[in-house]
Amino acid sequence: MDPASTTSSGSSRAPAAGYSRSPDAAAACGPPPEFPAGLRVLLVDDDVTCLKIIGMMLRKCLYDVTTCSRAAEALSLLRERKGWFDLVLSDVYMPDMDGFKLLEHIGLEMDLPVIMMSADDHKDVVMKGVTHGAVDYLIKPVRMELLKNIWQHVVRKKRFGMKDSEQSGSTEESDRQKKALEEGDNVTSGSGPNWRTMKRKKEGKDDDEEEEDDTEEREDPSQTKKPRVVWSVELHQQFMTAVNQLGIDKAVPKKILELMKVPGLTRENVASHLQKYRLYLRRLSVPQNQARIDGPYTSAQEVPFRSGGVVGFDLQALSVSGQLLPALHFGARRATDTGIGTPTFNQMGFLSSGSSANVSSARSSPMYQMTNRGLSYLSGSPNNIESRQIDQPYHLAQQHGRNTPLKVEEETSVFFNMPPSQTRPLFPGANTNDQLNRSLLMAMSQPGQQFSLSQQHDNFLGQSISRGQVLNGIEAHDSRLASTVRQQMLPYEISSDVSERTVNTLNSSLPGNQISSLYGAVPQSLNSNIQNRCINESVASLYPHSSSIGPTPMTGSVQTSSKTSNLKGISDLPPSYVSSQNKSLDWKMKGVNLPYQSGQQFGSGLNNLDSGSSPATYQDRNTINACTVRKEILSVRTEIEHEKVECISQCNTAVLVENSFSMKSEVLPDTKLQDAFYDSNIISNELMNVVGKQLQEGTGEDASELFDGYSLDM
Amino acid sequence: MKKSLFDQGYLDEQFYQLEELQDEVSPNFVEEVVTLFFRDSTRLVTNIDQALEKRPQDFRKLDACMHQLKVSASSIGAAKMKNECTSFKEFCGKESLEGCIRSFQKLKKEHSTLRTKLENYFQLLRQVGPVEKAVRSGK
Numbered sequence: 098m099d100p101a102s103t104t105s106s107g108s109s110r111a112p113a114a115g116y117s118r119s120p121d122a123a124a125a126c127g128p129p130p131e132f133p134a135g136l137r138v139l140l141v142d143d144d145v146t147c148l149k150i151i152g153m154m155l156r157k158c159l160y161d162v163t164t165c166s167r168a169a170e171a172l173s174l175l176r177e178r179k180g181w182f183d184l185v186l187s188d189v190y191m192p193d194m195d196g197f198k199l200l201e202h203i204g205l206e207m208d209l210p211v212i213m214m215s216a217d218d219h220k221d222v223v224m225k226g227v228t229h230g231a232v233d234y235l236i237k238p239v240r241m242e243l244l245k246n247i248w249q250h251v252v253r254k255k256r257f258g259m260k261d262s263e264q265s266g267s268t269e270e271s272d273r274q275k276k277a278l279e280e281g282d283n284v285t286s287g288s289g290p291n292w293r294t295m296k297r298k299k300e301g302k303d304d305d306e307e308e309e310d311d312t313e314e315r316e317d318p319s320q321t322k323k324p325r326v327v328w329s330v331e332l333h334q335q336f337m338t339a340v341n342q343l344g345i346d347k348a349v350p351k352k353i354l355e356l357m358k359v360p361g362l363t364r365e366n367v368a369s370h371l372q373k374y375r376l377y378l379r380r381l382s383v384p385q386n387q388a389r390i391d392g393p394y395t396s397a398q399e400v401p402f403r404s405g406g407v408v409g410f411d412l413q414a415l416s417v418s419g420q421l422l423p424a425l426h427f428g429a430r431r432a433t434d435t436g437i438g439t440p441t442f443n444q445m446g447f448l449s450s451g452s453s454a455n456v457s458s459a460r461s462s463p464m465y466q467m468t469n470r471g472l473s474y475l476s477g478s479p480n481n482i483e484s485r486q487i488d489q490p491y492h493l494a495q496q497h498g499r500n501t502p503l504k505v506e507e508e509t510s511v512f513f514n515m516p517p518s519q520t521r522p523l524f525p526g527a528n529t530n531d532q533l534n535r536s537l538l539m540a541m542s543q544p545g546q547q548f549s550l551s552q553q554h555d556n557f558l559g560q561s562i563s564r565g566q567v568l569n570g571i572e573a574h575d576s577r578l579a580s581t582v583r584q585q586m587l588p589y590e591i592s593s594d595v596s597e598r599t600v601n602t603l604n605s606s607l608p609g610n611q612i613s614s615l616y617g618a619v620p621q622s623l624n625s626n627i628q629n630r631c632i633n634e635s636v637a638s639l640y641p642h643s644s645s646i647g648p649t650p651m652t653g654s655v656q657t658s659s660k661t662s663n664l665k666g667i668s669d670l671p672p673s674y675v676s677s678q679n680k681s682l683d684w685k686m687k688g689v690n691l692p693y694q695s696g697q698q699f700g701s702g703l704n705n706l707d708s709g710s711s712p713a714t715y716q717d718r719n720t721i722n723a724c725t726v727r728k729e730i731l732s733v734r735t736e737i738e739h740e741k742v743e744c745i746s747q748c749n750t751a752v753l754v755e756n757s758f759s760m761k762s763e764v765l766p767d768t769k770l771q772d773a774f775y776d777s778n779i780i781s782n783e784l785m786n787v788v789g790k791q792l793q794e795g796t797g798e799d800a801s802e803l804f805d806g807y808s809l810d811m
Numbered sequence: 812m813k814k815s816l817f818d819q820g821y822l823d824e825q826f827y828q829l830e831e832l833q834d835e836v837s838p839n840f841v842e843e844v845v846t847l848f849f850r851d852s853t854r855l856v857t858n859i860d861q862a863l864e865k866r867p868q869d870f871r872k873l874d875a876c877m878h879q880l881k882v883s884a885s886s887i888g889a890a891k892m893k894n895e896c897t898s899f900k901e902f903c904g905k906e907s908l909e910g911c912i913r914s915f916q917k918l919k920k921e922h923s924t925l926r927t928k929l930e931n932y933f934q935l936l937r938q939v940g941p942v943e944k945a946v947r948s949g950k
Contacts (some may be wrong), residue, residue: 146848146883153832153840190878216882238825238886241832 134159142188168194180327189215825888874903
């Protein structure tokens with residue numbers, strides 16, 4: 098095969114070796130600029146009959162076909178030969194991996210046009226293809242005429258993408274924000290709403306930008322596909338340099354692009370790469386922290402991360418110091434969004450620093466599309482902040498991830514019912530969801546870290562966080578996050594504070610999903626399904642009455658739901674929502690060692706649980722939180738004392754409220770938190786109350802623990 | 812004979828597509844594909860058989876298995892089989908074990924009928940081929 102015919106595509110290609118190719122494909126036709134012949138297609142289908150037939154059809158079209166019957170095999174092929182393939186044709190229903198997942202992976206890592214195929218022609222499945230970024234969807238049995246034209250997607254992507262980036266470059270940021278806002282309003286789990294928001298986005302921008310970096314949310318996938326850029330090592334080094342220079346918090350695609358000074362590189366290219374990078378970071382932080390492999394990524398991570406200022410925290414419990422910061426930011430973010438938190442967070446001391454930087458990066462990542470939406474929810478604060486926060490956690494998580502003992506990962510894995518191996522995958526290989534989850538976890542856990550939670554607290558929080566994260570992050574929970582979360586007791590407090598505020602604010606205006614988006618520091622990739630499930634579960638667990646699920650079961654269920662839920666909904670509501678849900682559950686479940694997801698989880702859980710009956714829910718949550726708080730308090734030390742106060746006050750409030758069933762709880766959290774924050778005495782008192790109440794409510798263990806812990810602290 | 816296969820509805824348009832793919836480079840493409848199909852589909856049929864016997868019934872799994880078979884069948888143009896697959900899936904959707912079993916029986920019948928017919932068809936093709944060559948070379 099003559100590679101010359103394909104060089105016009107503009108992407109670097111490694112010489113093909115050992116793959117089935119039509120010998121006469123390239124040689125036959127002097128390829129016009131649109132090189133139809135010699136197009137390198139990767140065909141993935143588990144059905145041997147289809148594989149053979151379609152493979153033959155493609156060869157008849159003079160394409161260079163490589164076939165494989167397993168998605169994993171396809172991914173490794175694509176990775177081995179980066180830039181070699183022009184196009185991927187994949188079946189939807191495959192035994193080892195869902196076609197849409199594969200689609201996501203490819204979009205993130207290789208940014209290749211992917212065409213989905215299936216005998217299933219249901220509109221919702223086809224829509225899924227669209228929302229996941231497939232450039233086309235073919236109904237089987239496939240006719241050869243259709244395959245003849247698939248090359249157009251490759252060309253279009255290249256050309257149109259370039260054009261788009263030029264046009265939209267300057268307005269990206271604002272568009273993103275606008276989009277986020279728009280999306281925030283409409284964030285839904287289904288593809289339908291996403292579609293609508295996407296449409297709006299389209300109106301807002303010339304082409305799908307950050308949010309849609311890697312997925313084409315447009316109805317017409319052939320439009321504005323970013324040109325496929327192969328991120329060579331040098332290019333990536335330049336990228337990393339730029340990112341580090343800017344600081345991961347402030348690493349926005351535009352600035353990165355400026356710093357990189359690579360001709361022909363578009364902002365979209367950078368944005369999507371940045372997104373992937375962030376995911377990568379997240380993944381790094383979660384799994385095997387010790388053995389983080391992605392050298393280029395990880396090294397870069399540390400630099401920006403440190404700058405966040407989180408480092409200063411006493412992470413004793415947390416191996417991942419960086420994680421705390423992000424967590425804080427996370428919390429801060431929420432606060433920001435709700436307009437309340439910022440000051441609170443500042444108290445926490447974390448928020449201020451890195452938040453701004455993270456936003457941009459978070460925004461751009463396609464995985465975070467949901468995040469963006471979630472960010473939009475947070476309308477209170479600029480989306481930038483949100484994403485920044487997200488990024489930071491990732492970075493932190495990453496850094497920490499390395500340090501985090503393996504056990505965290507394992508724990509996380511276990512917790513999330515995910516095999517440890519899942520959490521480990523490197524960025525390139527990891528499941529998108531995993532990455533997201535990890536990031537989420539990291540983000541979540543970070544806040545917790547800052548508080549130097551004690552083991553107990555960590556576990557407790559970690560569980561909640563991890564739970565939420567899992568839900569959010571979905572499948573691939575980042576163990577690292579989990580670990581950090583666990584260690585961070587405080588996040589709980591912070592988050593609860595934040596979440597409460599956010600919740601309160603959000604509850605009124607946004608549907609549960611939206612609220613979660615607020616919390617959406619966590620990558621929004623979390624599926625709304627998961628969230629809903631988590632929410633339901635968490636709700637169930639939260640409420641003493643309804644706690645049909647024990648701590649452990651809840652965890653499991655949560656995990657299950659998250660796992661089973663369709664992560665595909667990257668565009669779904671922010672995971673944070675889910676995470677908060679989890680948190681509530683976790684608290685209940687003392688034993689659960691979920692990564693502590695900074696208050697978000699907690700808060701969102703509260704919100705999610707019952708957006709309608711916020712007061713009641715709140716109370717319940719508070720109660721539950723109280724329980725958890727107790728645990729946390731035990732472990733939390735003075736550093737987070739103020740936070741504890743908040744939490745305690747909240748909890749107390751919750752407890753009290755619950756008992757009295759007054760609406761006070763709603764109000765209390767806010768005020769209480771504030772007060773508590775500054776008044777440790779209150780905490781102690783409340784703690785006592787909470788403890789007492791907890792005991793009354795049957796959380797005897799917790800109460801005593803809490804109580805004991807409290808006394809220790811106080 | 813091919814015409815009769817089409818007329819009777821055993822094969823559809825897709826089969827023509829397969830034939831179009833056949834050329835000098837792959838002269839036996841259609842037969843290869845069909846052989847491959849029957850090998851694979853027999854395996855799938857066995858799977859479904861086993862799944863049907865399990866209690867309690869997992870209709871989702873049955874549906875998924877049948878989907879696979881349907882895709883295969885449709886890609887070679889096995890029209891009748893494809894239709895049976897569709898009706899089986901419908902029964903799965905209604906969670907009617909009775910309906911599934913009945914449909915599956917029909918499906919198996921179609922499957923073996925088609926296999927026989929296609930085997931005959933290819934045999935015929937093979938016979939005709941050499942004869943033609945012989946005639947030509949004879950001249």
